[in-house]
Amino acid sequence: MSALRPLAACAALIALTAPAAMAQDEAAPRTPWGVPDFSGVYSEYTPAPLERPEEFGTREFLTQEEFAAREAQNIDQAIRNAGAAPGTEGDVHYDMESYALTANEGVSSPNMRTSIVVTPENGRIPPLLPQAVAREEARQAARAGREFDGPEYRSFGERCIILTHQLPPIFVYGYNSNLQIFQSPGQVLIQPEMGDPRIIPTDGRPLPDDLLPQWNGTSVGRWEGDTLVIETAGFRPETAWRGASEHIRVTERITRLDHDTLEYAFTVEDPHTWAEPWGGVYPLTRMDNILFEYACTEGNYGMRNTLAGQRAAEREAARQD
Amino acid sequence: MQSVKSVRKNRGLGVVFGIFALLAAGQVSANGAIGDHVNDLKGHLGQYSEEVSWLVGKYDGVVDTYEAKGQKAVNTQQLIEFWEEVDFHSAIETNYVPVYANIWQGIYGIKQAIEAGKPVAEVRAEQEKLNSAFWQALGAVHWNIEPHVAAYPVIPDLGAQIAVPPGQGVVEGGEIPYLPEALAERDRRFASRAEEDPETNCYMGGVPRSTYMPYPFQILQSERDVVIAYQYATGFRRIFMGGEGEAPLDTWMGWSNGHWDGDTLVVEVSGLNGQSWLDRAGNYASANVRVTERYTPLGPNHLQYEAVIEDPTVFSRPWTIRLPLYRIVDEDFRMMEFKCEPFAEEKLFGDLRKPGTEAPGGVVPE
Numbered sequence: 001m002s003a004l005r006p007l008a009a010c011a012a013l014i015a016l017t018a019p020a021a022m023a024q025d026e027a028a029p030r031t032p033w034g035v036p037d038f039s040g041v042y043s044e045y046t047p048a049p050l051e052r053p054e055e056f057g058t059r060e061f062l063t064q065e066e067f068a069a070r071e072a073q074n075i076d077q078a079i080r081n082a083g084a085a086p087g088t089e090g091d092v093h094y095d096m097e098s099y100a101l102t103a104n105e106g107v108s109s110p111n112m113r114t115s116i117v118v119t120p121e122n123g124r125i126p127p128l129l130p131q132a133v134a135r136e137e138a139r140q141a142a143r144a145g146r147e148f149d150g151p152e153y154r155s156f157g158e159r160c161i162i163l164t165h166q167l168p169p170i171f172v173y174g175y176n177s178n179l180q181i182f183q184s185p186g187q188v189l190i191q192p193e194m195g196d197p198r199i200i201p202t203d204g205r206p207l208p209d210d211l212l213p214q215w216n217g218t219s220v221g222r223w224e225g226d227t228l229v230i231e232t233a234g235f236r237p238e239t240a241w242r243g244a245s246e247h248i249r250v251t252e253r254i255t256r257l258d259h260d261t262l263e264y265a266f267t268v269e270d271p272h273t274w275a276e277p278w279g280g281v282y283p284l285t286r287m288d289n290i291l292f293e294y295a296c297t298e299g300n301y302g303m304r305n306t307l308a309g310q311r312a313a314e315r316e317a318a319r320q321d
Numbered sequence: 322m323q324s325v326k327s328v329r330k331n332r333g334l335g336v337v338f339g340i341f342a343l344l345a346a347g348q349v350s351a352n353g354a355i356g357d358h359v360n361d362l363k364g365h366l367g368q369y370s371e372e373v374s375w376l377v378g379k380y381d382g383v384v385d386t387y388e389a390k391g392q393k394a395v396n397t398q399q400l401i402e403f404w405e406e407v408d409f410h411s412a413i414e415t416n417y418v419p420v421y422a423n424i425w426q427g428i429y430g431i432k433q434a435i436e437a438g439k440p441v442a443e444v445r446a447e448q449e450k451l452n453s454a455f456w457q458a459l460g461a462v463h464w465n466i467e468p469h470v471a472a473y474p475v476i477p478d479l480g481a482q483i484a485v486p487p488g489q490g491v492v493e494g495g496e497i498p499y500l501p502e503a504l505a506e507r508d509r510r511f512a513s514r515a516e517e518d519p520e521t522n523c524y525m526g527g528v529p530r531s532t533y534m535p536y537p538f539q540i541l542q543s544e545r546d547v548v549i550a551y552q553y554a555t556g557f558r559r560i561f562m563g564g565e566g567e568a569p570l571d572t573w574m575g576w577s578n579g580h581w582d583g584d585t586l587v588v589e590v591s592g593l594n595g596q597s598w599l600d601r602a603g604n605y606a607s608a609n610v611r612v613t614e615r616y617t618p619l620g621p622n623h624l625q626y627e628a629v630i631e632d633p634t635v636f637s638r639p640w641t642i643r644l645p646l647y648r649i650v651d652e653d654f655r656m657m658e659f660k661c662e663p664f665a666e667e668k669l670f671g672d673l674r675k676p677g678t679e680a681p682g683g684v685v686p687e
Contacts (some may be wrong), residue, residue, distance in 0.1 A: 032544055039546060139686045150674040151666040152681050161662045164687075180559075182548050184541040189548060196555040196658065197548075199539060205653075214658050238686040290565070293572040297554070297662050298524045298596075300669075307673035314675070 027259045028226075033185045035202075036226045036256055041291055042284035044170065044177040044264075045108035047071065050280070052115030052123025060123070061112045109261050109283040116172070116280040119267065125242070125278055132243045132273040139240060148310035151303055156239070158303060160296035162215045164241050166195025168232045168250045169266035172282065179284070180291050188221055188228060194294045200230055207231050213246060215239065228254040245272040251279075260286040365408065372407040379403045380431065384448055388441045397432045404428055423512075427451025466533075466600045466642065467492050475515045475601075485601075491533065493641040497604060503635040510603030519597055522669055523661035525556045525573035527597025528590045528612050529628040529642055537649055537656050547579055547586065552659045560588050568592025571608055588614040599630075606632045622648040 029037040047070055062070065085091065115123035128136065146153045157163045165171040170179060170192050182189040186203040195216075202221040211218045211234030218234040230252040237246035248270040255263045267279035380400065387395045404410055404424065413421045430447035472485040499507060510517055520526065526534050536553040547560040560579040568576030568591050576592035595608030606612075610632040617625040624646040631639040667680055674680070 039543070143685055146678075148675070149678045150680060151670040152663070152685050156687050159662055159666070161660055182541055182543070182546050182559075184543050184546075187541055189541050189550065191557060196660075197550040197557045199541070199550060199656065201655075212657065215660050216658055218655070236684070238684045240686055290559070293525075293574055295525065295573050297522070297665075298519075298573055303670055304673060307670060311673055311675070 028256055029259075031183055031185075035183070035223055036228070037183065038181045038188075038228065038254060038256065038262060039183050041178060041180045041287045041289055042262060043107045043287050044172045044179060044282070044284060046111045046116070046172055046282045047108065048111045048113045048116050048282060050116045050171070051125060052117065054124075056114040056123070058121045058123070059114055060118060062114055067110075067112050107285045107287055109285045111283055113281070116282045117278060118281055119279045120276060126274045126276055128243045129273060129275060132245070135240070135245070136243050148307065151307065154303065154306065156215075158300075158306070160300050162196075162239065163194050164239065166192040167216055167235075167239070167241065168198070168219065168230070168252055169268060169279075170195075170252075170264070176294065178287065178291060188230075191291070193291050194296070202228070207233055213237065217250070226255065228252075230254075243273055244268070244270045247272050254284075257283065262286075365412070369409040369412060372409040376403055376407060376409075380448055380451060383435075384431070384441070384444050387435050387444060392435060392438050395435055397435055400428050400432050424451065466490055466602070466604055467496055469602075491642050491644040493643055498637045498640055500635060500637055507603045507605060510598070510605060512603075514601060514603050518601055518603075520553075520601065521665065523554055523665040525554050525597065526551065527573055527593055528558070528575050528577075529614065529626075529630070530597055530599055531556050531558075531574070532614075532626055532628070532646070533600075533642075533644060536659060539656050550656070552656050554661055555658060560586075571595070573597060575612070582615075584618055586614075586616040588616070590614060605635070606630060607635050609634045616646075619645065622650060624648075 031037045031039075117123045117125060120126060143153050148154075151159060163173070165173045170190075173194075176193040178193045179195075180191050180193075186201060188200045188202055189197055190200065191197040198216055198219055200219045200221040202223060204222065205220055207218065207220045213234055213236040215236055217232040219230050219232040221228055221230040223229070232250040232252070233248070235241070235244075235246055235248055241248065248268060251267045251269075253263075253265040255265075257263050262284040263281060264284050265279065265281040267277050268274075269277035380403065383395055383397075383400060413424065427447065427450045430450055431444060434444045434447050467490045469485070469488055469490065474480070474483040474485065476483065497507075515521065520534070525531070531538065531551045531553065534551075534553050536551065538549055538551040538556075541548050541550070545562060547562060549558045549560070551557065556574055558574050558577050560577040562579050565576075565578060571592050571594035573594055573596065575590045575594075577588050577590050579586055579588045581587070590612040593606075593608060593610055593612070595606065595610065598605050610630060613629040613631075615625070615627040615629075617627070619625050626642075626644050626646050628642045629639050630636070630642065663684065671680070
C-alpha cells in the first residue's frame, strides 16, 4: 500500500456524495459517446472491515492516529497473530508472503472508514428476520450428515459454480480481489476475477418483473449524472447469500473519485430477510495490470481430493469396527 | 484422402491395436481386393451408411432367430459373412483400424455368446457393443467440422433428441490436413469422445470452438477494447488492441492480440493450452497452435468468421474454418447464463459418491 495520497484525494474518497464535477480532462476521461469512462482493471482491496467494530459505535471515520495504526497492521500479521501459538495446529497456514496473500497483494487506496457497511448507521448488517433464520436452519438440516456424500453437498465455491463474494454486491475477498470493467455504447461489462462476466445494458430498459433465476442475477444499469447505477434481481433461491431469499435486490453505484479511483457503493434489500435495507461503500483502485483467466472447473482437483479423502476415511473406520 | 503410405501405416497399427490380429489377418484375404471406393471415402458416405443399416438389421435378425428358435436354428458363420459382404468393411480396415478391432470383437462377442447358449439378454448386450462399434466407425469416416451426415447419438438413451445432425462442415476444402499420427489420435479421441470431450466436463471451449458451439456469445467493443463473452461455461476473452505482447503462459481461452484490417477485426490467438477440442468429433490442435481469426461484416446482422489454424505438430499445412455468424435479432434478447458445472458433476465425481447414496437431484441450497 502506498503512502497517504494528498489530502484532497482522501477527502474525495471519504465523501459519500458524488464528487463535484471534474474538468473534462485526463483526470476524468469520458467515452466518445459521452459517459464517464470507467473501463480498466481495479483492485477491490481495502483495509476497512466489512462490519464496524462495536467500539466505534456510529462513528464512520478513523482518526489520523487510528488510521496510521490500522495501516501498520497488514493482513498477514493479523493472521499470524490470530491467537495460534507457534508450533500448534492453528499456526499451520500458507506462508503469506510467498503466496502473495498479504494485504499488499493488490493495490489499495487510503480509506479512513471504520467499516465498509455504512447503512444502518451502526455499520453492522441487520440481524436476520425469524423467517430467514428458519430458512437457514432448514438448509442446514437438509445437508446435515451428508456434507461429504457427493459433490452436490459441497459449497457452490468448491463446486466452481459461484463464489458468492463475486456476485453483486461484489465484496472484498482474501485473494484475487480484482475486477475489470469494459464499456460500449449502451452496455457495461463487469467481471470480477473469480466471477462471471456480467453484461449490463444501460439503454434505459427496465428490470423486468418476471425474471428467470440466475446464479448471477440479472442486471440493468442507468447513468444518473456521472454515476453508473446498476439494479440486480432474479437470483437463484439456493444461493441464499448471507441468508437472503430469492427476493433480494441489489443496487450498485459506481462513481469516479479521481483518475485512478472509483467509489463502489451498494445497497441490498430483501424484506424476507432483513427488516431494513443495508449497504456500504469502498474504493476501487486502478491497477496497471491485466486479469488472467480463472479456470476453476478445469482445475478442480480439490473436489476429487475432498471426496476421495472422505471415502478413504470411511473405509478406514469400517476396518477398525 | 490418404496416401498409400499412410494406409500401410494404419494396417500396421491394426496389428498393434487389434486384439484379434489373427482373425483380422484371415479376413484380409477373405475380403479379397480392396475396392477403389476406399480412395474416395467421402464420395461413398451414403453407401456406407446404408450398409451399416443393413448390417444392424442382419445381426438383429440372427439374434431374433436365436431368441425364437434357439441355438440350433442359427448359423453363426453368417455373422462373419455379413461383415465380409460390405464395402464398408474395407473402408474401415484401411482407414480406421482401432475401430476395426472393436467390430471384430463385437461380431465374435455375439458369435461366442450364441455358441455358448447364453441367455438372449447377454447376446443382445454383445449386439449393442457391435452396433456401437459400427456407428463409431461410420462416424469416423464422417465429420463434424468436416462434412458429415446425420449419425447416432454418442449416448443412445435420448435417441433422436441428441443424435448428430448432418452438416456440410465449415472446413475449407472439407478435410483437415492431419499428419498421419495426428489423424490416428483424432480417431482415438472420436472413439472416446463421450469420456474425453472437454465439453462434457463443462470445461471452457477454447478458440475457435467457442465461436461455433451451439450457444450465443456477445461482442462488446469500444475504440479501445474488444471483449467477447460466451454463454457456454461463461467463457470470456479480452482482445488486446494495444499490442500487449505474447502470452505469459497457456490458458484455455488463449491470448488474443487484435488489430483492424480495414473493416475486418483480425485476432492473433496464441497461448492456447491444447486441452480444448475443435468440435465434438475429436478434432483437435495442440498447445503449439496459432489461430488467426478474421471477423468481417457482411451486413448489419452478419459477420463472416474465418479462422486459420496453424500447428505444424498436428497438421501438414495451415487450414481454414469459415462460417457466417448471424446476429440474434430477437427483441429484448439477453444472453442468459449457462453455468454447466452441476451437469458435469456426476461424470466427473460420481465415482466418489458415498456408496449406497444417489445424487440428490436438483440444487442443494447452500
